[in-house]
Amino acid sequence: MSARFQRREALRNRALLLPSALLLLVFVIYPAGVAVWTSLTNEAMTGPGALNPRFVGLGNYRRLLADGSFWSSLAVTFWFVLGSAVIGQFVLGLLSAILLQRPFTGRMLLNAIILMPNAVPEVVAAFIWASMLAAGDYGTLNNVVAWFGVEPQRWLTTFPLTMIIVVNTWRGIGFAMILMTSGLAAIPSDLYEAARMDGANRWQRFRRITLPLLVPTVFLYLLVSTVSTIAIFGLIFALTRGGPAGATEIIGIYIYNQSFNSYQLGYGSAVAVVALLISLGVGLLYVRALKVDV
Known part of the structure; x- marks a missing residue:
């Protein structure tokens, strides 16, 4: 293969990556840079x-470390x-994937x-669940529990974080479920047959075969799900709105309240930068656990 052909291929590959790199620069790197500068x-x-905004250095970060509301929002987020x-999501998704591997009536439904x-x-x-969890006799959940003799509850006030x-x-x-299904489908059926012939029961097959071979899929799911859940806001x-009394004020709500309320x-940008660093740290931990070079 000639050096000229290799250079042409390398140039073509860079050209193909250019649109993605520009989108990454405009919508990820530039906003992150602006947030870092604003936080200072x-x-x-x-x-x-x-x-007339002025430069305060790490003043916002020192304030953040002494802010009890910030640490409270981190605890709620955790x-x-x-x-x-x-x-x-992980437990129910895995159970759903295992259940839907078996043929039964109503499986597609x-x-x-x-x-x-x-x-x-x-x-x-959010509006669907607000209707279901509404207080008094108008809430769907209150009407359901009333059949069992339970008094109507103010679910979003009494059990806000749980809800x-x-x-x-x-x-x-x-x-x-989609990710777990793909992971289960990648496990060779011969392993289960061999274990069954050796006398392994269902629990032993699950513990000795399914879980170990599902670990890469599990870590991939946890990476994506953890980072996306930290970033939840609209729901x-x-x-x-983070209430009552901050009981559901996760980090995204806290950033909004500090910035726009x-x-x-x-200061809101400083909190956002810390949230970004936490997400990056969590991502690196999962990647290292998967033993993937980055």
Whole structure:
């Protein structure tokens, strides 16, 4: 192969990558750079910071470390991600994938029901659940539990974090099921046959064959799901706006409140930069766990 042909191929490959690189630059790298710069200023939407922003260095970050509300929002985010993405969606998605591997009447209908929430936009899903969780006799859930003699509840006030975990789990089961199904399909059936002939029961086959061979798929799912769940905004904003009393104020809601309710763009950008670093750190941990070179 001539050197000229190799150079031409390399130039063509770079040209093919150019549109993606430009999109990445315009919609990811540039906004991140602007957020980093803004986080180093006292820029605001009102007052002196709006008229003439000045450079404050790491002042916003020092304030952030001493802000109890910031740490509270991080704790809420942690439990929200753990409860909905890591536990709820993963466990139910894996169980759904295993169940749908077996032929039975209504299999396609169940598959469609599980996948349907993925097609519903965040805000639409929030309004659906707001109707279901409404207080008094108008809420669907209150009408259901009334059949069992349970008094009507104010679900989004009494159990706010639990309810948004349930809602987000409902939305994400379909995605988890798709990935788990692809992982299960990649496991050779010969392994199960050999284990069955050796006397292994279902639990042993699942623990010794399915789970170990499913680990790469599980880590891929956890990477995508964790990062996307940290970034959720519209679902919770439409349901609770972070309330009551900050009980559902995940990091995205906290950034919005600081930037557009308190009008402190510099401080809100500092929180956004920290959230970005947390997401990058989580992503690197998952990639290292998968032993993938980056």
